[in-house]
Amino acid sequence: MEAFNDFWIKVVDIAWGLPMVILLVTAGLFFTLSGRFLPFRGLKHAIDILRGKFDNPDDPGEINHFQALSSALSATIGMGNISGVAIAISLGGPGAIFWMWVAGFVGMSTKFFTCTLATMFRKKDERGIDQGGPMYYIEVGLGKWFKPLAVMFAVCGMVGCLGMFQSNQLAGLLDTDWGIDRWIIGVFCALVVAVVILGGIVRVGKVASRIVPSMFLLYVVSALYIIFSNIEAVPGLLGSIVSQAFGGEALIGGGTAVAFRTVLIQGIKRAAFSNEAGIGTAPMAHGAAKTAEPVREGLIAMLGPFIDTNLVCTMTALVILSMGVPAADDGVVMTVNAFEAGMPGLGRYVLTLIIVLFSISTMISYSYYSLKCSRYLFGYKIGNLYVYVYILSMFFSAIWAQDTVLNILDSAFALMAFPTLVGTLLLSPKVVSATKDYFKRTFGS
DSSP: OHHHHHHHHHHHHHHTSHHHHHHHHHHHHHHHHHTTSHHHHTHHHHHHHHTTTTOOTTSSSSBOHHHHHHHHHHHHSSHIIIIIHHHHHHHHOTHHHHHHHHHHHHHHHHHHHHHHHHHHSOEEOTTSOEEOSHHHHHHHHHOGGGHHHHHHHHHHHHHHTSSHHHHHHHHHHHHHHHOOOHHHHHHHHHHHHHHHHTTHHHHHHHHHHHHHHHHHHHHHHHHHHHHHHTGGGHHHHHHHHHHGGGTTTOOSSHHHHHHHHHHHHHHHHHHHHHHOTTTSSHHHHHTTBOOSOHHHHHHHHTHHHIIIIIIIIHHHHHHHHHHTOOOOSSHHHHHHHHHHHHSTTTHHHHHHHHHHHHHHHHHHHHHHHHHHHHHHHHOHHHHTTHHHHHHHHHHHHHHSOHHHHHHHHHHHHHHHHHHHHHHHHHHHHHHHHHHHHHHHHHHOO
8 A cells, every 4th residue: 555655655646846836827828818717707797697598498408507607616516626726735835825816816717618618519429419528629610630639538537636635635524523533434325425416417407507506605604603703803814815925034045946836736626626727627527517608608617716715625724724734634523523613512513514514525526527538538438437436435435544535636637737737728719709699799899
């Protein structure tokens, strides 16, 4: 097992070097500029679409806009927001949150471009159902010579979209706080998720659209209560996040360069793990949306990173920093301790309930992503057999160490991001053209 752990430590160090961080940020900036700051200009219209104002039941796809966003958010609003933020602070300090903010803002444009492409270049599977996602828009949009990139995404997606982190963190919390053996949690996760995922994306979308809003509201209310209870500390905490983003007080010397690199990478890495902008998972959910207007789905998708990173992750960070809790072996335990300190006698129970909901909803959505990658590679019937690998992975990840699980998934995410961003950059002129056409037809401008 030690050799296994060492292998993934080496892989993640290579995969998440500065080149990947630079690619994610610069691609996001490029999409923001070429889209003429669309996340800010098109925000009101995106909300109108989400409310169903432009829904047409005859449009192609499997689920409506709200269900698509809920499915995507159920995968992104989860353990990355709770334990991922704690891990970022533990390894990179408060400054890592600043780079999560940066990744969140530019990630809005990245999500718009990738999810617009996911509905623009769909491909029917052997059942005649339109399918979307990076592997499809790379293959259909760029042609057969780029199919190796599509295959690379799908292969890495089969691993990166396993529900391992959620199972691992849930097992760590319930073992530490409630004395429930980790293997029992692994079995529980496998059974609950299996009941839902066998129903396909339609059932996933329906379940997610019910769970996500309620768990989001409960988490936000709890976090805001703690934040406002310590409101006098917030300005200083926000100041430390900004000042320590660039190496804190000492800005001279080799040691500072190493510190800055750590802060930067941890912030971008954990933001990518949390909101998944540029990774390519959300386009697989939004690619199933009922719409004949790809730009509309892109506008819906761009709301995800802002909600996930710039709102929810910031709340988690302020709760942890304001409570001053010490680092823990499991990030989720650190966050639970912060909520318990902020809401004595109640915080631990409230957050445990939220974590259970977050974990289950994320594992449900991730199963769809993982199976979609498998079906792309092997066809619907054979690809469906991967569900047993998915279920088995949740059991093993429940008993593995946190670092091992994180290194496996972080490595896969980095290798998913490369084909996603390359394909999106090459196809970006088509998104820009479609966006201009859409707004001209819709608003006459």
